[in-house]
Amino acid sequence: xxxxxxxxxxxxxxxxxxxxxxxxxxxxxxxxxxxxxxxxxxxxxxxxxxxxxxxxxxxxxxxxxxxxxxxxxxxxxxxxxxxxxxxxxxxxxxxxxxxxxxxxxxxxxxxxxxxxxxxxxxxxxxxxxxxxxxxxxxxxxxxxxxxxxxxxxxxxxxxxxxxxxxxxxxxxxxxxxxxxxxxxxxxxxxxxxxxxxxxxxxxxxxxxxxxxxxxxxxxxxxxxxxxxxxxxxxxxxxxxxxxxxxxxxxxxxxxxxxxxxxxxxxxxxxxxxxxxxxxxxxxxxxxxxxxxxxxxxxxxxxxxxxxxxxxxxxxxxxxxxxxxxxxxxxxxxxxxxxxxxxxxxxxxxxxxxxxxxxxxxxxxxxxxxxxxxxxxxxxxxxxxxxxxxxxxxxxxxxxxxxxxxxxxxxxxxxxxxxxxxxxxxxxxxxxxxxxxxxxxxxxxxxxxxxxxxxxxxxxxxxxxxxxxxxxxxxxxxxxxxxxxxxxxxxxxxxxxxxxxxxxxxxxxxxxxxxxxxxxxxxxxxxxxxxxxxxxxxxxxxxxxxxxxxxxxxxxxxxxxxxxxxxxxxxxxxxxxxxxxxxxxxxxxxxxxxxxxxxxxxxxxxxxxxxxxxxxxxxxxxxxxxxxxxxxxxxxxxxxxxxxxxxxxxxxxxxxxxxxxxxxxxxxxxxxxxxxxxxxxxxxxxxxxxxxxxxxxxxxxxxxxxxxxxxxxxxxxxxxxxxx
Amino acid sequence: xxxxxxxxxxxxxxxxxxxxxxxxxxxxxxxxxxxxxxxxxxxxxxxxxxxxxxxxxxxxxxxxxxxxxxxxxxxxxxxxxxxxxxxxxxxxxxxxxxxxxxxxxxxxxxxxxxxxxxxxxxxxxxxxxxxxxxxxxxxxxxxxxxxxxxxxxxxxxxxxxxxxxxxxxxxxxxxxxxxxxxxxxxxxxxxxxxxxxxxxxxxxxxxxxxxxxxxxxxxxxxxxxxxxxxxxx
Numbered sequence: 013x014x015x016x017x018x019x020x021x022x023x024x025x026x027x028x029x030x031x032x033x034x035x036x037x038x039x040x041x042x043x044x045x046x047x048x049x050x051x052x053x054x055x056x057x058x059x060x061x062x063x064x065x066x067x068x069x070x071x072x073x074x075x076x077x078x079x080x081x082x083x084x085x086x087x088x089x090x091x092x093x094x095x096x097x098x099x100x101x102x103x104x105x106x107x108x109x110x111x112x113x114x115x116x117x118x119x120x121x122x123x124x125x126x127x128x129x130x131x132x133x134x135x136x137x138x139x140x141x142x143x144x145x146x147x148x149x150x151x152x153x154x155x156x157x158x159x160x161x162x163x164x165x166x167x168x169x170x171x172x173x174x175x176x177x178x179x180x181x182x183x184x185x186x187x188x189x190x191x192x193x194x195x196x197x198x199x200x201x202x203x204x205x206x207x208x209x210x211x212x213x214x215x216x217x218x219x220x221x222x223x224x225x226x227x228x229x230x231x232x233x234x235x236x237x238x239x240x241x242x243x244x245x246x247x248x249x250x251x252x253x254x255x256x257x258x259x260x261x262x263x264x265x266x267x268x269x270x271x272x273x274x275x276x277x278x279x280x281x282x283x284x285x286x287x288x289x290x291x292x293x294x295x296x297x298x299x300x301x302x303x304x305x306x307x308x309x310x311x312x313x314x315x316x317x318x319x320x321x322x323x324x325x326x327x328x329x330x331x332x333x334x335x336x337x338x339x340x341x342x343x344x345x346x347x348x349x350x351x352x353x354x355x356x357x358x359x360x361x362x363x364x365x366x367x368x369x370x371x372x373x374x375x376x377x378x379x380x381x382x383x384x385x386x387x388x389x390x391x392x393x394x395x396x397x398x399x400x401x402x403x404x405x406x407x408x409x410x411x412x413x414x415x416x417x418x419x420x421x422x423x424x425x426x427x428x429x430x431x432x433x434x435x436x437x438x439x440x441x442x443x444x445x446x447x448x449x450x451x452x453x454x455x456x457x458x459x460x461x462x463x464x465x466x467x468x469x470x471x472x473x474x475x476x477x478x479x480x481x482x483x484x485x486x487x488x489x490x491x492x493x494x495x496x497x498x499x500x501x502x503x504x505x506x507x508x509x510x511x512x513x514x515x516x517x518x519x520x521x522x523x524x525x526x527x528x529x530x531x532x533x534x535x536x537x538x539x540x541x542x543x544x545x546x547x548x549x550x551x552x553x554x555x556x557x558x559x560x561x562x563x564x565x566x567x568x569x570x571x572x573x574x575x576x577x578x579x580x581x582x583x584x585x586x587x588x589x590x591x592x593x594x595x596x597x598x599x600x601x602x603x604x605x606x607x608x609x610x611x612x613x614x615x616x617x618x619x620x621x622x623x624x625x626x627x628x629x630x631x632x633x634x635x636x637x638x639x640x641x642x643x644x645x646x647x648x649x650x651x652x653x654x655x656x657x658x659x660x661x662x663x664x665x666x667x668x669x670x671x672x673x674x675x676x677x678x679x680x681x682x683x684x685x686x687x688x689x690x691x692x693x694x695x696x697x698x699x700x701x702x703x704x705x706x707x708x709x710x711x712x713x714x715x716x717x718x719x720x721x722x723x724x725x726x727x728x729x730x731x732x733x734x735x
Numbered sequence: 736x737x738x739x740x741x742x743x744x745x746x747x748x749x750x751x752x753x754x755x756x757x758x759x760x761x762x763x764x765x766x767x768x769x770x771x772x773x774x775x776x777x778x779x780x781x782x783x784x785x786x787x788x789x790x791x792x793x794x795x796x797x798x799x800x801x802x803x804x805x806x807x808x809x810x811x812x813x814x815x816x817x818x819x820x821x822x823x824x825x826x827x828x829x830x831x832x833x834x835x836x837x838x839x840x841x842x843x844x845x846x847x848x849x850x851x852x853x854x855x856x857x858x859x860x861x862x863x864x865x866x867x868x869x870x871x872x873x874x875x876x877x878x879x880x881x882x883x884x885x886x887x888x889x890x891x892x893x894x895x896x897x898x899x900x901x902x903x904x905x906x907x908x909x910x911x912x913x914x915x916x917x918x919x920x921x922x923x924x925x926x927x928x929x930x931x932x933x934x935x936x937x938x939x940x941x942x943x944x945x946x947x948x949x950x951x952x953x954x955x956x957x958x959x960x961x962x963x964x965x966x967x968x
Binding site (some may be wrong): 357359361367370404406419424425516622623624626630 | 789834
């Protein structure tokens, strides 16, 4: 081969070799650019995933699925594309000269390559060219150092981004697992879950939570039907009901919580969650990756039975320990009653010795009735009640709830106390209810029954028989009417029958007047009822200025007055042998007596005398008076007249401040003075008349004051020898 | 109540120029002295220890500087007036069944931080008072639990290292013939809201205060702890 030909052949060989190096370098740069973009994207995705895990798992933040997608998908992809674009814009084209330069730089034995490539079209001296070409060809034909340098350069270019991509990928998978454990999987996580769904992998996370079915099974004791709800958001059910939620798809990856309680999710083709309706409103949350759905549990409680003790209606004090009390109660429940009974606690004893007996009486087994009533005749003799005993009565009902610690429904408690024989000697006097009313009521009821029977027999009996029997009943009716009358007048006057007996038409004014046989309240000139005190003192007919309505006297007796008048009408009809006409009046009388029985009664009870502690004495900070404790004669006892005088003075001063109160005081003073100072009482009567008429009361007041200083005849030396 | 406010003011006093104290706390302790209140209820004999109030007032005046009313009050549990007293004393022998109104007032009283002290005058855990009263408290407030004998109540003024002091009724074997080692309580926010005693302090403390001079040890000292605890916790 000639020198020129050898030179040309060597140059061509060099250029071919540089072309291969150029391709090699270009591919290396392209792959490095892709790796850098991937490294940026995976790094961003890892950071986003880390943000989600920290925010949701540690800080309990609520991140929306959109934000999660932005962090884990959109931003990383955008960053990767940006890096890719930036690298493409920054990179220069790998020309043959650049490839030759790189070659000469990295392969020390190579030289003249760049010159040969650059002067590929120029005229060179044959000698030089031939020498260069030969040398270059020799270098190029020595593959060992060139290949090693190329591979090393590629390793250097790819190493860092490849490591970043690999590390970020591993971290991404690790955090996806963590987030799945937290029940807040990301979109990527959800896709992993879906990929693990096997044959039904086509069902997405959203699909599994949609269109679920809720089945509510109430507790067996209420006998309510099973309820099925489709795609419900709220469940209202009795506390203790079993609630089963089912949905399409398997249970892998589903997390269910009821409040703070984790529930088990089961099923392969259809997932299912079972829960018991709690006592308080709670949310059931089912999570599927990033998706979750809430079912609100609204419990409806099983109310305790409502129990009402109808009789006895009030607390009572019984004078005797004989007889009986009728207990009546009614109960209702929302789902059904199991039992109803009366609970009686009988406490006996005094001082430090008390014994108590708890009895359950009149128990009824109700087996699920919604409403029920019970009654029981409680005999005192059976309980062996003794004076001083206290009986607490209440009705107790249990519903069908099976819990052993379930509370029963109870009524209000009535206390029945049995008086001691000696307690009427003390200040703790508690007035017993008038027993006469009860006997009257019984008699009136019997009489009504007899009259009704007579009315039934009326078509079948002769007129003479009817008249005879009806008049007998009329006589009985009159007897009861007189008994009621005696009680009314006893209340009005406060006197017993054995003393100064009052009755209608006795000539006294009792606040009642007889009109056609009936009693109606009588009123004074100002519409006020006459006072019984005035009756007793013989000063009848005076208006009671202290009374403001008829409540004081008549209201207490009004039911008995109604009974009296109804009895009068009934008796008249019976006397006329017309039982049909008498029956409505007799019923009215019976109802009035029952109202009188149930009237509110006030029992006076002595107040405990309080101890007032001398704090200065206890704390030893009191002052010593320096005087001995020798007893001295006390001051003169204040006479009744002085007291009256003080009261009269105060009432007079109060007339300009509070006329009504002053008038009341004067009325009270007049009443007090009636018995021991008639003169003052008469003077005060004039004062009150003047005030009532709106006249100037100065003169009567002066007379009243003078009446107080008027001397009276002494009755000898007083018991205390004080003049 | 006022004393508690006074304690609050003291605790809140700081070295700053303008201490931040609400107006409600700025009430002079002398404005309303402590009133020993006896609870009055419909069922049972609520007034079975009539001399107890005066005796406790005497004890408070004797051992403490607390401003105290010389006379106790009897307050109906049916009335919201009960809410005005930081300590309510309730006793009796007979069954206790609170009316609906009384139950509401008791609930409100406990919620507002009052201390209801219930003492079984029967000293008998098998007695009607104990059974019914504990039932009612469980129904209204919560279940009574034994109170630790190292509780702050036993060191709030006098120190009772063995817990609640025994009574002569226990030691003499009356009632249930038991020496009750602990009191029962319903706690609310780490504070006693209902204190229940089977020890019959009602009998132990039910005497005229002048008779203390015949006693070696004043049995009513534990009442001071009760009052101080109620006013400062």
